[in-house]
Amino acid sequence: MKKFNLLLIFIILLSLGSCRSDSETPAEITIDNTIKVGKISGKVTSQNGTKPIGGASIFTFDEKYKIYYTTSDADGNFILEAPAGNQTIHIQTGDGSNFRTQVAATVKNNETVSLNTDQTKLNQVAKIAYVKGTYDKIEDIIQTLGYNATEITNADLANINTIAQYDIIFLNCGSRNYNVNQSLYPAIDANLAIFVANGGSIYASDWDVSYLVGGTDNTNNCSLTGGFVPDTKLCSKNTGTPGIVPATVNNAGLSTALGFNTVNIDFDLSSWQKIVNYDPAYWEVLVKETSSNNALMIRTNHFTATGIPATPIGNAPNSTFTTVCITLPGNIQISISVPTITVPYLVALGATVGPCSGSTNSGYIYYTSFHNHATGNIGNAGVILQYVILNL
Template sequence: MKKQLLILLLSMLTLVSCSDDSNNSSGQKTGKLRGKVTTINTHKAVGGALVFAFDDEKNIYYTYSNATGDFELDTPIGDRVVHIQTGDGSNFRTTINLVVQENQTQQLEEASLRLDQVARVAYVNGSFDNIEDIIASLGYEAEQITFSQLSDYSIVSQYDIIFLNCGSISGNIATNTTVTNNLGQFVTNGGSLYASDWSVAYLIGGDTNTSSCNETGGFISDTTLCSVNNGGSGTLNASITNAALANAIGLSTLDIEYDLGSWQKIVTVDESFWEVLVRDANTNEALMIKTNNFFDQSLVGSRVGNSQNSDWITICHVPDENGSEPITITIEAADLQSHLDHGDTLGSCSAVGTSGTIYYTTFHNHANQNIGNSQFILEHVILNL
């Protein structure tokens, strides 16, 4: 009963519109927008999507969709562009042009609120999981590339997101500095990575997996993460420690089934470098982590990814003096100067330099498909890279 009450409270909080820069108290006239954010083809609800619009002074009015995809937003009257974004908005986003009427509530058509994929996405085929199946179940597209193609940066740099399935490493990754250097360069220049289970070896070294701390290889410092391939099969009760994630999927705890005989346990993690999103509820050990902190100045080059993103720029929007936190959004390049004049800055509010996001999960969608509620987490990861 307590768990149900918590989920209800989280959902209610999400439906409360935020107007970080709004001057409603100074007489700003608004109307109300309501709607439901869904995926592009399969029309699944998207929780945790950022929905926002600006007034004429580039002050932001925003809210987040709840676990059922529903939102309600107070918006300045007049001709407005409403943005729907997940992650930082560089990979999945939708815009809507409409007229907001004073003191009127508009119920927006669901067809106009479907989240578009603007990222070019790749995955490396694995032996023990298939993240591409979940991507497809959401209605989005991913292209298969081979492990050997990771050695060619001209191929790697074409993508915005690369998914590294468990069991996708061929040979000893510790000696394959070309692959790991390419992945480090990819992230430094804005690319985002997902790695699951044994694929932690791409990040911190090892063979096809990682059997001890401080193994040779990888591009992430061993001081930030140690993972050892000694996890046993069974069910773990997990707690979602990131409030935004819990709110987006409507769960604060869940059971995660580990059906392989040896999975990569996270032994130590530097929480100033990695954010822990999911933990073992009994041992407090990290089960899923995320970082925007990897950046190698020596690898800085051209921004990676899909050319259709070249007219869009990620910024850190700075609210006025009401104490609200800065918020990362992606805007059209033509609007950049007006945002800079407002006090916004280039790049993500949380990332270092031009770096992209890395997610690492110790769990995945298994060979026997015994994934349960952890699918909701993986769906959220896909849309927030």
């Protein structure tokens, strides 16, 4: 009886299966793993909208913290591929610690959304100071970009509590010996070492190499008394003669940001500092003489010294951003600033905390043998100095 019942059930099931039409066959379940992406376009400009900013980093992250990254061209234009949805677009120069903007944007699948110029202006995060000089007015370039800088004095440089308020200090040519009591030099040199070792950045031009290597005004010898950069790392002598010096931009990123790789630099004063010796492992050459390969513009973030006290500098203690190094496809490394809350997730994907190169806590030191003359025409060397301002 059981066999008959089982046979009957089997026949019924078989008949039901044979009566099902093709249209009744269960549909296959398909999972769409395609990431939906769109594009964001825009033009990066300075705060007042007058200067297009080349070489700016533009990036965002998807929900798994994968980075989408591009840079602006020499005219400030960019197109960023980004995951569809509501995104925060980051716009930065340098490592993003001093100049950065965040833009909320909705990315549409397979569409390009354009940001307006009010959204893509590069904001000043840094507190900037400058020391008045005899032959330079870098503050004029800062102001033409729409940014703010506070004038300080050499007496202020001798007070660490004063300069620790700032992120960037510009040292105009001639300021080392501009209404200054020379007894302040040891304190100034010690404070600049503390400032840079704890993440502050400085720019010095021409005769103000004396802040770095010693001396009171211009330098005519190596290994002078004073300064804070080791004598083995740099020597500059006041042996340059006036005239036009053809120069080559030696850094690919700088050349791309500027849109050119050659420049005629007008040394229109009676003399100028020539870099006669530098440590190539310590300094990066950004601009050099075309004929001789002599360095004209150098930078480093390798400064270290023993016995330097840990001192909070500028906005860093209050910042909710952290500098990280991320490796892009092609083994390209970039230093950017990201919201601190994202750091653990990015580290889990291979990012490291801190810049991609240089000493962990060091700020930048930029030095140029040319500068922004208080009077006179500096030609397209001016846009190089704009790059310096935005990338410190």
